[in-house]
Amino acid sequence: xxxxxxxxxxxxxxxxxxxxxxxxxxxxxxxxxxxxxxxxxxxxxxxxxxxxxxxxxxxxxxxxxxxxxxxxxxxxxxxxxxxxxxxxxxxxxxxxxxxxxxxxxxxxxxxxxxxxxxxxxxxxxxxxxxxxxxxxxxxxxxxxxxxxxxxxxxxxxxxxxxxxxxxxxxxxxxxxxxxxxxxxxxxxxxxxxxxxxxxxxxxxxxxxxxxxxxxxxxxxxxxxxxxxxxxxxxxxxxxxxxxxxxxxxxxxxxxxxxxxxxxxxxxxxxxxxxxxxxxxxxxxxxxxxxxxxxxxxxxxxxxxxxxxxxxxxxxxxxxxxxxxxxxxxxxxxxxxxxxxxxxxxxxxxxxxxxxxxxxxxxxxxxxxxxxxxxxxxxxxxxxxxxxxxxxxxxxxxxxxxxxxxxxxxxxxxxxxxxxxxxxxxxxxxxxxxxx
Numbered sequence: 001x002x003x004x005x006x007x008x009x010x011x012x013x014x015x016x017x018x019x020x021x022x023x024x025x026x027x028x029x030x031x032x033x034x035x036x037x038x039x040x041x042x043x044x045x046x047x048x049x050x051x052x053x054x055x056x057x058x059x060x061x062x063x064x065x066x067x068x069x070x071x072x073x074x075x076x077x078x079x080x081x082x083x084x085x086x087x088x089x090x091x092x093x094x095x096x097x098x099x100x101x102x103x104x105x106x107x108x109x110x111x112x113x114x115x116x117x118x119x120x121x122x123x124x125x126x127x128x129x130x131x132x133x134x135x136x137x138x139x140x141x142x143x144x145x146x147x148x149x150x151x152x153x154x155x156x157x158x159x160x161x162x163x164x165x166x167x168x169x170x171x172x173x174x175x176x177x178x179x180x181x182x183x184x185x186x187x188x189x190x191x192x193x194x195x196x197x198x199x200x201x202x203x204x205x206x207x208x209x210x211x212x213x214x215x216x217x218x219x220x221x222x223x224x225x226x227x228x229x230x231x232x233x234x235x236x237x238x239x240x241x242x243x244x245x246x247x248x249x250x251x252x253x254x255x256x257x258x259x260x261x262x263x264x265x266x267x268x269x270x271x272x273x274x275x276x277x278x279x280x281x282x283x284x285x286x287x288x289x290x291x292x293x294x295x296x297x298x299x300x301x302x303x304x305x306x307x308x309x310x311x312x313x314x315x316x317x318x319x320x321x322x323x324x325x326x327x328x329x330x331x332x333x334x335x336x337x338x339x340x341x342x343x344x345x346x347x348x349x350x351x352x353x354x355x356x357x358x359x360x361x362x363x364x365x366x367x368x369x370x371x372x373x374x375x376x377x378x379x380x381x382x383x384x385x386x387x388x389x390x391x392x393x394x395x396x397x398x399x400x401x402x403x404x405x406x407x408x409x410x411x412x413x414x415x416x417x418x419x420x421x422x423x424x425x426x427x428x429x430x431x432x433x434x435x
Contacts, residue, residue: 010049018042020093021074023137029080029148037078045070064168068094088152091164098171102191104129156208167197235291286313288321296332311354323400330393335367363421373412
């Protein structure tokens with residue numbers, strides 16, 4: 001099919017569509033060997049589209065629907081995406097490909113209108129298309145994803161699909177009616193309406209993305225303030241327990257000299273039993289870590305959960321007290337929640353380790369696990385009821401780790417759940433603030 005100097009054949013349409021797909025795929029999480037996958041897929045698409053060209057009129061609605069299917073399948077084949085994400089990316093790729101095509105035709109006709117030499121028109125249009133696709137690759141295609149994914153919900157996808165339908169009706173109207181010269185204004189009008197659709201689609205994506213990010217940040221902010229208040233209260237409680245235990249120890253020593261042997265020993269045993277809570281006091285060399293570990297150890301003591309702690313708290317001096325409380329408080333809360341209902345005493349334990357290795361601070365919290373986990377975005381899906389903070393415990397830990405240039409990994413291995421945080425020390429040996 002000839003369109004004013006451009007051979008708009010199946011191969012041309014397939015290649016430009018696949019170029020758009022690659023532009024939108026570059027910022028996303030990709031599967032193994034993405035280049036090989038893309039090369040095989042593009043070859044297959046060209047072959048299939050050329051074959052179908054004998055059966056389906058070009059630029060018909062059915063033809064456009066098939067190209068949309070090709071675009072969506074490209075993202076499923078090359079990207080680590082859910083079906084809805086792939087279909088959303090397919091919408092963008094198809095629309096951008098068609099806007100680029102119309103822009104090339106418009107520029108070519110403009111060049112012919114001002115009577116440039118014959119080869120200059122198509123070459124100018126082709127150059128305009130290359131600039132347009134390059135600009136899209138460096139702007140919209142990079143800006144829209146969040147952490148290598150599109151967090152597309154049902155409302156956003158349905159409204160995007162609606163805009164695609166409107167866009168395709170305009171595109172079909174433009175290329176199924178006899179092509180008019182540029183001075184008629186018809187092409188310019190249709191192109192402007194389509195650009196309006198693209199603008200609305202982009203603004204829709206940004207609004208949904210910012211709404212989701214704002215909700216998450218508000219929740220993290222509430223958690224941060226809640227943890228700050230809990231840390232202050234816990235610090236006061238631990239200080240009070242320390243004073244009480246210290247006083248009781250002196251009282252016990254005095255009682256040994258004023259009571260009869262049998263009554264004295266009986267009474268002293270009762271008093272000593274009542275102050276065994278002091279054994280839950282943890283001393284790691286870091287006051288903040290001591291506070292949170294002691295608070296959680298006291299809770300575990302009441303629930304008959306054993307906490308095994310090997311921690312060098314001196315390595316944590318560079319961290320903000322509230323950040324320390326956020327990491328260890330959330331990690332231990334998750335571990336306690338996971339094992340509190342275990343009947344086997346041998347499974348009621350939590351291991352906590354803090355150490356350095358090769359200029360990395362490593363925080364490792366583990367606990368037994370009886371059931372398999374489902375992971376999403378690198379984190380297990382929460383099993384807690386939706387209480388307003390659903391799933392934000394581990395997100396809060398990851399957010400805090402990234403604040404110090406670190407990373408969070410979680411995995412289920414050998415019947416245990418392992419939470420590991422790696423933070424680079426950058427030669428500070430735990431004594432300064434990592435960049």
